[in-house]
Amino acid sequence: MADTGTNAETVTLTIDGQDVTVEKGTTILQAAEAMGNRVPHYCYHPGLTAPAQCRLCLVEVEGAPKLQASCVTQASDGQVVHTQSEKALTQRKGVLEFYLANHPLDCPICDQSGECKLQDYVHAEGRKRGRSREPKRVFGRDDFGGDVLFYGDRCVMCTRCVRFMNEIEQNPLLTVVERGNRSVIDTFFDEGLETADFAGNVVDICPVGALVSKDFLHKARAWDLDHTPSICPNCSQGCNIDLHTRDNRVQRLKPRTNLDVNQHWMCDYGRHRYDWMNRGDRVEAPLTRAADESMTRASGWNEALEPLAGRLDELKGAEVRAVASPFASNEEMASLKALVDALGGGQIRYRSPRTDEEIPLPGFPTLVRRRDLAPNVKGAEILGLTRVGDDAAEGGLEDLDDFEGILLVVGDELADQPDDFGSSAGLFIYLGQYPSPATRTAHGILPISTHAEQEGTFTNHGGRVQRFWPGTHPPGAARPGWLVMAALRAHLTGSAVPAGAAEMFEEAARSVPEFQGLGYPHLGTRGAVINEPVKLPGT
């Protein structure tokens, strides 16, 4: 990345008759992209070195004897570039014809169809009909191990995958074997991509359908998928991702470019852990139980919240203990804290899974699969929640066995807890996504939505607050946790219920110094870092 300081030298060049000023060192392709002019390219990728071998980004530069590969030609002052001149278009058309000479044109059965660069470029600039009558070479498909499947016939030999493994993952498991039109990407003998921790990215950067994901194979067509910007919830790195959804189910996770957090990449660990977002065993309606009843009854929200709020009001002054989840958003935690404070204050704890192993990405060392396997551990710390239990997110709730005050559980599935969990509590309210045997004695089971179904923010390990958006619809009557708790609080104190996650965050930002000055418009799609509390020397 070029230095973005204000003193950087700039050059002004003309691209397709339009003047554009860019920093010195920028390539013509980047300059053209900056003004919205996409020059076709395969081998160039913003996260990788450019070998200029695909010959598809050729543009005409006045004064140069031949067409120039725009991905490696630096922009210089006074340059006059034509990306759409007849000469450039004819050359690129010829290059594209070579690409199709051996391409099987199996778009109907190719998973990349619809997001394929070869499709796009041939439609835009290629020949209408092929002229080749020669037989095509056939490689068939090859299992590269891990989640990656290789269809050699579709490959355009851009070598992005090879360069990713060499430069970014720095675990050179892929290479080009053979020469000329027999050249093909391959692994070394039996050694596949199983040992790689970031191999899923080669599927993302493959411009065609040569490298496809086994997990996504034949699952959905690219044009059927809705893309929702989100944050990976599988560790505290907070990689920016897109949820690709169809039929109200998350079909796959793809990294979203954020140069400050994850560049263009994400790890395989996070990429393949999305099944829980599609879980069908959900609490779908508020379930409440009067003190003298043994069974819970499903009801509407008002019928459920009013008696629960009434009981809370009666028990006001009793001790409050709450269990939160590190998978909850900042808004949910802040709402829980505000509710506990309205009840007279109490201890809020959370249990979070943790491993001993960190998985860094050597080529971009700030991207690490972190030890904390939950997205919002930092947010919980900032909001003053205490971590209890072990690294498997178990235990730490022993003191609740004979606890007689108000017990609130938000989001924690209580998987390790016995059936009589919370039986001694004066009031036990469980806000969760999934039914759990440990909630048998709960007076109220309130359905809340998952991170994929609501708007909110996570604070990543480095204190970066990042927004995520709802990609699917919550089942039944499930509502965001912050809304449910704010409604309970409104019953108790008469405070206004925030109209949206943005307002809830604003409310939290007023009382939490770290969040002060941050707001949804400010966070945008890239997030912003919290205010580090300044520690004065001598204090």
Add this chain to the structure above:
Amino acid sequence: MAVTVKVLRRPAAGKTSYLRSALKGMGLTFKHMVNPNKATHQYPEEPVKLSPRWRGTHVMEVHADGRPKCVACGLCPTVCPANCIRLVGGEDDEGNRYPIVYEIDEFRCIFCGMCQEVCPVEAIHVGQHFENAEFTRERFVYDLDRLMEQDHESTLLWDPSDPRSE
């Protein structure tokens, strides 16, 4: 314009006969019984000849080994304006992409024939067929097996005698 009423005098009863008119009418009837240019069609004893471009209920073409020709590319559910095709793709034992679920709701279908037009492997066709009566509504959702069983002629997208539609 002045409105006038024309009064027709009926002949008094018994003063006239309808025999002549009746015979005339019968004559016409008998003439048609022997008329070689008759238009009446003895359906269903005589089968109806449909246009080669008639678009009726669907046919799924099959390979010689009995597999459906469909490769589950997803273009027909995408192009279908009535949204009547449900498709779930998958992979069979030989590594071929094939439709695990392929259903067409013939009630919802508007028989535009765009599924046939868009199909890259000429698998799904609309057919020259219109006799679709069923006893239950459910039977109108044709699944893959049913579509493969259909043995009527599939539709031609152009008239072979007039390929340019001139």
